[in-house]
Amino acid sequence: MQRISVVDFIKINSLSFSGILEVGDSKKITPVSQALAVQREVPVFFTNEGDFSKYPIFSRELPKVKVTETVNMNVFNQNPIIKVDSIRVNGVSSSAVVQIGSTETIHAESKVKHIRKLLDEKSKHNK
Numbered sequence: 001m002q003r004i005s006v007v008d009f010i011k012i013n014s015l016s017f018s019g020i021l022e023v024g025d026s027k028k029i030t031p032v033s034q035a036l037a038v039q040r041e042v043p044v045f046f047t048n049e050g051d052f053s054k055y056p057i058f059s060r061e062l063p064k065v066k067v068t069e070t071v072n073m074n075v076f077n078q079n080p081i082i083k084v085d086s087i088r089v090n091g092v093s094s095s096a097v098v099q100i101g102s103t104e105t106i107h108a109e110s111k112v113k114h115i116r117k118l119l120d121e122k123s124k125h126n127k
Contacts, residue, residue, distance in 0.1 A: 003077065005101045009086045012098070018110070019092035022099040029103050031095040033110045034058055040117040055113050062109055 005024045015021055018033035036050055052058040084100050092098050095108040 005082045012089045014091040025101040033095045
């Protein structure tokens with residue numbers, strides 16, 4: 001049976017960094033986001049920054065959850081319409097998914113490397 005997703009009103013303030021809004025059914029959703037966050041006391045930026053290959057976290061495979069339980073399920077969709085009156089979302093970011101409908105598989109991945117470059121006490125006193 002084919003289903004129809006109906007949404008009267010949806011407001012999302014921010015949708016970014018591989019965030020997904022899906023109205024309707026889908027087979028597979030695979031949002032991926034990678035980010036380098038560099039924080040410095042002195043705002044200096046270099047053009048050679050941002051090479052993900054320099055940081056092992058970005059090439060490392062994330063561990064997969066192994067489902068060992070057997071799930072028996074019977075589904076009966078009496079009404080072929082998914083009806084939503086109103087949705088308000090502040091933000092969807094970094095491989096998150098908002099969906100009205102169904103998906104067989106969602107594989108979401110987000111990797112963030114935070115780097116802090118702080119001045120040592122000696123440098124602070126010489127400013």
